Amino acid sequence: MNARLVDLELQVRAMAPSRAAAAEQLAFLELGPDEIALLRQVHAPLQARQQAIVTAFYEHLQTVPALRAMLADPQVYARLQSAQAEYFRALTAGDYGADYVLHRVRVGVVHQQIGLEPQWYIGAYRKYLSALAPLLQALLADRPELYLPTYDALLKVVCFDMSLALDTYMQSGRRELRDSEERFRAAFGQAAVGLAELSVEGRWLRANRKLQEIVGYSEAELQALNFRDITPDHEWRADEEAVARLVAGEMDHYSREKRYRRKDGHIVWVKVTVALMHAGTRDASVVAVVEDIARRKQYEEELRHLASHDPLTGLANRNLMLDRLSQAIAFAHRAGRHVAVMFIDLDRFKNINDSLGHDAGDQVIIEVGRRLARNIREGDTVARVGGDEFVVLLSDVARDDEVAALAAKMLAALSLPIIVHGQELAPVGSIGISLYPRDGADSRDLLRNADAAMYRAKELGRGNFQFYAEEMNARTLDRLKLEGGLRRALQRDEFELYYQSQVELSSGRIVGMEALLRWNPPGGAVVLPGDFIPIAEETGLIVPIGEWVLRQACAQQVAWREAGLRDVRVAVNLSARQFKQQDLARLVAQVLAETGCRPQSLELEITESVIMERPEQATAMLQTLSDMGVHLSIDDFGTGYSSLTYLKRFPIQTLKIDRSFVADLINDADDAAIVCAVIALAHTMGLSVIAEGVETEAQLDYLRAQHCDQLQGYYFSRPLPAAQVAALLAA
Numbered sequence: 001m002n003a004r005l006v007d008l009e010l011q012v013r014a015m016a017p018s019r020a021a022a023a024e025q026l027a028f029l030e031l032g033p034d035e036i037a038l039l040r041q042v043h044a045p046l047q048a049r050q051q052a053i054v055t056a057f058y059e060h061l062q063t064v065p066a067l068r069a070m071l072a073d074p075q076v077y078a079r080l081q082s083a084q085a086e087y088f089r090a091l092t093a094g095d096y097g098a099d100y101v102l103h104r105v106r107v108g109v110v111h112q113q114i115g116l117e118p119q120w121y122i123g124a125y126r127k128y129l130s131a132l133a134p135l136l137q138a139l140l141a142d143r144p145e146l147y148l149p150t151y152d153a154l155l156k157v158v159c160f161d162m163s164l165a166l167d168t169y170m171q172s173g174r175r176e177l178r179d180s181e182e183r184f185r186a187a188f189g190q191a192a193v194g195l196a197e198l199s200v201e202g203r204w205l206r207a208n209r210k211l212q213e214i215v216g217y218s219e220a221e222l223q224a225l226n227f228r229d230i231t232p233d234h235e236w237r238a239d240e241e242a243v244a245r246l247v248a249g250e251m252d253h254y255s256r257e258k259r260y261r262r263k264d265g266h267i268v269w270v271k272v273t274v275a276l277m278h279a280g281t282r283d284a285s286v287v288a289v290v291e292d293i294a295r296r297k298q299y300e301e302e303l304r305h306l307a308s309h310d311p312l313t314g315l316a317n318r319n320l321m322l323d324r325l326s327q328a329i330a331f332a333h334r335a336g337r338h339v340a341v342m343f344i345d346l347d348r349f350k351n352i353n354d355s356l357g358h359d360a361g362d363q364v365i366i367e368v369g370r371r372l373a374r375n376i377r378e379g380d381t382v383a384r385v386g387g388d389e390f391v392v393l394l395s396d397v398a399r400d401d402e403v404a405a406l407a408a409k410m411l412a413a414l415s416l417p418i419i420v421h422g423q424e425l426a427p428v429g430s431i432g433i434s435l436y437p438r439d440g441a442d443s444r445d446l447l448r449n450a451d452a453a454m455y456r457a458k459e460l461g462r463g464n465f466q467f468y469a470e471e472m473n474a475r476t477l478d479r480l481k482l483e484g485g486l487r488r489a490l491q492r493d494e495f496e497l498y499y500q501s502q503v504e505l506s507s508g509r510i511v512g513m514e515a516l517l518r519w520n521p522p523g524g525a526v527v528l529p530g531d532f533i534p535i536a537e538e539t540g541l542i543v544p545i546g547e548w549v550l551r552q553a554c555a556q557q558v559a560w561r562e563a564g565l566r567d568v569r570v571a572v573n574l575s576a577r578q579f580k581q582q583d584l585a586r587l588v589a590q591v592l593a594e595t596g597c598r599p600q601s602l603e604l605e606i607t608e609s610v611i612m613e614r615p616e617q618a619t620a621m622l623q624t625l626s627d628m629g630v631h632l633s634i635d636d637f638g639t640g641y642s643s644l645t646y647l648k649r650f651p652i653q654t655l656k657i658d659r660s661f662v663a664d665l666i667n668d669a670d671d672a673a674i675v676c677a678v679i680a681l682a683h684t685m686g687l688s689v690i691a692e693g694v695e696t697e698a699q700l701d702y703l704r705a706q707h708c709d710q711l712q713g714y715y716f717s718r719p720l721p722a723a724q725v726a727a728l729l730a731a
């Protein structure tokens, strides 16, 4: 027997009345041995008519559309007909014991399971009785006095059958209800979402396990509470209004996201979907499906945070800063207050990135962000708006001096040492400040003007703060114009090299020419490198410009030589960015090859500060250049902090004393001492020394007395165009 049949049989046995109950029922129906005997008498002749009766019975069933559909399957039809034949056989067989009872109950269960409604069942009994009445009458025609008792006996058996069948239906109904309640209880209890039933006044009536987990209260604890007790900040008003609309029939359910306060005090986000049960009755209650959406809310919050914050520092990003600035302006406008915008740019941050790597740069940025944030009040904002650029918004400011004091405090905080990768760094920042409403009516103007003030702070030597002033915009515009002009200068051939002679003290002969760049913009005066090299350096334009200088200077050296003039060395200045170019050595080799200039006729001047920025890398680069035979000198010597250890290792030939020391040599004992020390040091290390900026005979005499090797300065010659230099060399 398969599992379904076993289950069926178990159900049948469970539903069948006990022997005693069946006997009691038969007694109540007054079906005794006499009646049974009467039925047995007609049993055999009735069996002969069985087929006709069963067929007629089924034809009758087919007249009902619902039953016809149920009997459409031929297999089902054949099985039911065979079961019906057996039913018919047992009806008058006279044995109404346990097997009979089980058979009748089984038929009832099967019919109930296939969905046959009881009304068709009772109609079927009526059909049997109607069909059998004339038959019995015919069979008992010769003994008509037996017809009524026999029919009455048959009626009792059919009533017995009917009671068994109806009992089966009722029991099945009860069982289904019980099963469904159990299923509901299990589903309610184990559901993966929170489920609760509440009174329309908001008292908790039932709460499943998941809901108890979400709110941290047991069901019993909840039953002593109203939902308002665990809903924060009067959020419950919205729930109450919605439930009132449910009760009024204005909607059949509602969903909303809300918060509960857990038993442990934490707030948890949930989505509740609420419907009314038993609407319109005194038993009306509210069913709530409660989903824990804390995760989703957290993701949403994270996404919101990501869209408005800088991922490295966690500070506000530009978007959030602009938003807060607009709000602050609106507030200040209403309240007649001021807003301050501070634009902060780290000075030489690129050097940290280049020399210690991006990881170190990141650490510095994070620490700078922390330091700025530590110095502001609640309600103010620190935002990171670029690589090393920050904006601080002071949303409610009364006076300038308040802002100035804070800017000074921030600069001091910034410059405290940071240890990164074992190196001590002291970040320096330049701060530009604009104030609403004085320096701009909207965010755009305030930021632009704070930026201009920041550039001014940089121009004034970095590490300071500047308030915006009208003329700064003009300066910014000039700077932009200059940058635009520089970009076009190369193509338009607006650059020119001037040369300044370097004189050997012992012989008085010109031994070198320093190439000094000049820019002749169309229609304008000559621009000196001090006014455009820093911008070229910042914008990267220095790389192509520097390449042009190198090529031009080498070509000029060859031209002078080939013109039969003195074979002097040409000195070219290398900027910081050029010196850090990976392919500098390759470029120098290529230019030497292209122009025919000999390596020993080229001198490269690199400033002390550029070399000392990354001495290890500088040593390698200097070595490569030196191996090529190029002459190397350290420019502006004395202005940086050269380590003697490194100095010894650098493959250089010359130290060039900065002209600032030479300028006051005669009047300033300190400068004189420095010059003497540099000359002595260079000679000890086997290097030659050149002093630049020599303007007077007194300076010349002093340097001669100190055995300086070479001199350069206006005393001998100002920087001159190449053509005039040719005359000088010829002379």
Ligand SMILES: Nc1nc2c(ncn2[C@@H]2O[C@H](COP(=O)(O)O[C@H]3[C@@H](O)[C@H](n4cnc5c(=O)[nH]c(N)nc54)O[C@@H]3COP(=O)(O)O)[C@@H](O)[C@H]2O)c(=O)[nH]1
Residues within 6 Å of the ligand: 500, 514, 515, 516, 517, 528, 529, 530, 533, 546, 549, 573, 574, 575, 605, 635, 636, 659, 692, 693, 694, 695, 712, 713, 714, 715, 719
């Ligand atoms: N990367 C590059 N830098 C360059 C290039 N050309 C020039 N420069 C650097 O610009 C700075 C300013 O140069 P410049 O205005 O040309 O000034 C030079 C001389 O004119 C000046 N000088 C020389 N003698 C005297 C003097 O007796 N008195 C006095 N007041 N000034 C004098 O000194 C400048 C040369 O300096 P240095 O290079 O240190 O020898 C300057 O730093 C240039 O290096 C270029 O092509 N690329």
